[in-house]
Amino acid sequence: MMFALIFLAAGLGLLGLLLVLFLRMGAQPQDRTDAAAATALLAADAALWAQQLGDRIFSPADLEFILKEAPSLRQKLLRERRGIALLWIAQRKDAARAVMRLHRAVARANIALNPGFEFKLAANYFAFLAACALAECLVWLRGPFASRKVVTSLITVGKRMRSLSEELLEGLDPVLLEEIRNR
């Protein structure tokens, strides 16, 4: 039965992909990538600027100031800051898409393409998109200031679990433990 499901998935998956290809028949591929714009995005300072802006958007300093000086404006601040945060995340995604579009347009015609690098880059890119999706969900559900605390807690829990597992593993052979740590 399991094999039958796998084969059915293979057949239906192909039909689904064909449908996607068919539906996008009218859309012209974006061959004309703006190389200059994407090259600018690759510059290190663009990423640094984005980081500083993100820090400012999600910083609780403005919320603390409003709560102290004008508590009645709290909801308005949260609403507008949520919109700005989502816009910032969307801009990060657009920037990454432009970088990837340029990379793929150059790489597909380059005989020196390295499949290993391509897989690594693709994995990194999809991990980035997943992080953006998670960030958007959190900002929508909890707002830009509260969601910061949730993710910080998640990271703290993860670190705690890691230290716990290391304590449990202390009874193991040290060589084996070192091997596990280095994985």
Add this chain to the structure above:
Amino acid sequence: MNRRFPSEWGKAEKGKILIGFSLFLLEFTLAMVLLTDIAFWLSNVLIALLLIQAFRGKFFAKYVLFFSYLSYVLVVHVVTVYVYSFRPEAYLAFYWYTYFFGAALGYCVIWEIYTHVLRDFPGTARMARCLVGVFLIGVLGAALVNAFNGEASGLVKSVIRFERNLQAVQAILLTLLLILIRYYAIPLGRNLRGLIVGYGFLIGVSVVTLTLRSQFGVAFQLWWQYLQQSSGLITSVIWVPAFWVYVPNPKPDVSIGLDEDYAALTERSYRAIAKARAAILRVF
């Protein structure tokens, strides 16, 4: 009004309903058989039309393997009708010989699709060689494991499962190519797009119907034949307008170039994406 619920129906009424339903099933089956025959002959007419147009337009040689496959299918269909009608004792041998050669031609069509799509994109071609290589090694490995385990292979267990496995390999090869086309935004011309959509549809439906046939057995036989012929007809309908005139594939935009090599570009792209991801996660 004096209405009676089904539970109150008499034997005569229930008998009438049973006879009516049986007649309906019989008529439905006959209609399906007739439609199957119509679909079979209509698809052959469309294939013949397509081959004539390819000769007239002088683009038979542009997709030589594909048109050879179509020619073979047309000839085999016509000869099959003759053998089945007048030489039924030779039908089984004829079917198997022609099936294996047809399957080999099918793989040649897949190869031709790959060649045409990736001709102007050596980077993507290299990626395709890697993916297809890994996949075929996996298939070979699975076949060897089955052989060494002493388990009966698909060929011995069931003819239908063997056909299904052959088609499934083609389906996965096409899927890999579609993923590459989508990821690297490879432009497709009208001919190539029609070829991929039509052949992919044929293979996809074939895998699904063969899987269902092998699961449900003879109960699915009539539906299998109907779906097979229908998918053949739909595929022909896709191919005829796609190949009515020859349209060369669009060339890639060579204006995109950077003054750095591939490795440096990949490294910069990787760092840019990694920094963007860190920026997203850092704010939390």
